[in-house]
Amino acid sequence: MDEPVRRTSRRLREKQNQEKKQTLPPKCLTFTSEKSDSEEEENIQEAKVKRKKKSPPGYRQDLSEYELERLENIRQNQAFLSSLKLPEISEALRPKPKPTQKGLKREKTETELLPVRKSLRLQNKGPQTNVTVEMTPYEAREPEEKPKKVPGPIPLDPINLDEHVSLPEDLINLWNEIPVKQETETSNLKSYQQMLKKLSINDSCVVKVVKDRICSAAFHPSSSNLLMAAGDKSGHLGLWKPDAKWGDDGVIYFEPHSRAINCMAFSSHPCNLITVSYDGSARSMDLEKAVFDELYRSHSGLRSFDFLSADCSTLLLCEWNGDVAVVDRRTPDASNESLYTMASSPLRSIHVHPVQQHYFVVAESRFVNIYDLRHLKRRNNNAVGELSGHSRSVSSAFFSPVTGNRVLTTCMDNKIRVFDTSQMDGRTPVLKSITHNMQTGRWLSRLSAVWDPKQEECFMIGSVERPRRIKVYHESGLCLHTFQNMDHLTTVCSITAFHPSRNILLGGNSSGRLHIFTDCFIN
Numbered sequence: 430m431d432e433p434v435r436r437t438s439r440r441l442r443e444k445q446n447q448e449k450k451q452t453l454p455p456k457c458l459t460f461t462s463e464k465s466d467s468e469e470e471e472n473i474q475e476a477k478v479k480r481k482k483k484s485p486p487g488y489r490q491d492l493s494e495y496e497l498e499r500l501e502n503i504r505q506n507q508a509f510l511s512s513l514k515l516p517e518i519s520e521a522l523r524p525k526p527k528p529t530q531k532g533l534k535r536e537k538t539e540t541e542l543l544p545v546r547k548s549l550r551l552q553n554k555g556p557q558t559n560v561t562v563e564m565t566p567y568e569a570r571e572p573e574e575k576p577k578k579v580p581g582p583i584p585l586d587p588i589n590l591d592e593h594v595s596l597p598e599d600l601i602n603l604w605n606e607i608p609v610k611q612e613t614e615t616s617n618l619k620s621y622q623q624m625l626k627k628l629s630i631n632d633s634c635v636v637k638v639v640k641d642r643i644c645s646a647a648f649h650p651s652s653s654n655l656l657m658a659a660g661d662k663s664g665h666l667g668l669w670k671p672d673a674k675w676g677d678d679g680v681i682y683f684e685p686h687s688r689a690i691n692c693m694a695f696s697s698h699p700c701n702l703i704t705v706s707y708d709g710s711a712r713s714m715d716l717e718k719a720v721f722d723e724l725y726r727s728h729s730g731l732r733s734f735d736f737l738s739a740d741c742s743t744l745l746l747c748e749w750n751g752d753v754a755v756v757d758r759r760t761p762d763a764s765n766e767s768l769y770t771m772a773s774s775p776l777r778s779i780h781v782h783p784v785q786q787h788y789f790v791v792a793e794s795r796f797v798n799i800y801d802l803r804h805l806k807r808r809n810n811n812a813v814g815e816l817s818g819h820s821r822s823v824s825s826a827f828f829s830p831v832t833g834n835r836v837l838t839t840c841m842d843n844k845i846r847v848f849d850t851s852q853m854d855g856r857t858p859v860l861k862s863i864t865h866n867m868q869t870g871r872w873l874s875r876l877s878a879v880w881d882p883k884q885e886e887c888f889m890i891g892s893v894e895r896p897r898r899i900k901v902y903h904e905s906g907l908c909l910h911t912f913q914n915m916d917h918l919t920t921v922c923s924i925t926a927f928h929p930s931r932n933i934l935l936g937g938n939s940s941g942r943l944h945i946f947t948d949c950f951i952n
Contacts, residue, residue, distance in 0.1 A: 532636035587682060632917065641941055648926060655672075656668065665683065667941075690706050745802075753779065897913070924936065933945060
């Protein structure tokens, strides 16, 4: 008997599917509807209108509802992502490249290789008993103080130039340029504010001029060229001309002193740079002679000075021990013409009245007094005016640049004070007291408010606030402008100065860098 043919389940399913397909009506067949042709046409038109209403503007009208909904979701997601501003946030979080370091370069110091320390166990030694440890005195562990410079003139030899290279000729020509005298007038505060807002800083306006912390800085009085000087705490002196090709990015570097250069100023023609230092010497930088002449030498440190005559031939210096010396630059020896002892010590600042030059103001620790040079004695001198109200030590005191009717003081009690000195009759009332944080610490130079020589009623001071800034005030206490720049002004500028004739100001920090705010581009 023949056995039946065995078929797999797959073949059975295929056969059943073919039978079902044969029973279904063909696709081309259309079933008649109860609706008429006109009603069917109306339904089609209504569907098109609904689809047109659903489709957003800008999309094709022949897309299905699913495709339209998908495109609308994509549009909404893109709008949400763009509202988050992710590219801008990522750009802001990206670390910015460090600005190029211009000026003096860092000196490579060779590290001393010390022998490898091994324990007694690794040396196969037992514990040692009765070992005496030699203690080094604290004074011996302190760094050795730099020796003082020899008395007399010092050769003017730049440190960062080769020995056979002479000073640049364009520097000597600029040095001897006679500045144009400009009449100082008090301009409108609104126009003065607009001028301040035009001053800016860029990458070429920040240069390392000296190695250590800047203690003093000054502008050369030339109105056609820009030349600046800065002195640091180690006695180094740097000259910087922004567009010069000599030195390190226009910087020439000297060492006329052995300790901090506390004060400096350019004299009138013939132009010299006068510097005083804690090493007790006052020197004059003379490019024609190529020397640093010694004008005065003291056993005590020199803190500040000012010119006592219009031709800058006589100096008034204050010493740290409380003495005030009158020095004539024309005398051959480095001695004083007269010496006076003030009421207290130490002396931190001295400044001469711009009109009545026999008056001068001295910051004596917590006291600020005005003296008359015509009535001074060797000791026990009485002040003609007392500027009272300071509860801590005073950093500086300056007469206003044109009339001398105001005195600006900076005190460690976090106050800037403006006094009325129009009448030298012993009455010096306080016109305004401005709160300003002066707590710089031991690693920064003290803040000091300085007048703008072109504007009788305005002054400038650095700040320890963040972001770092330099502020310009009116004597009424109104803050006229705040200089800020997140890219180029990132440190405290304790030392500030205005240019005597141009709309330029500088700030010096603790790393030896000068920052320039100017209205003209520096290449």
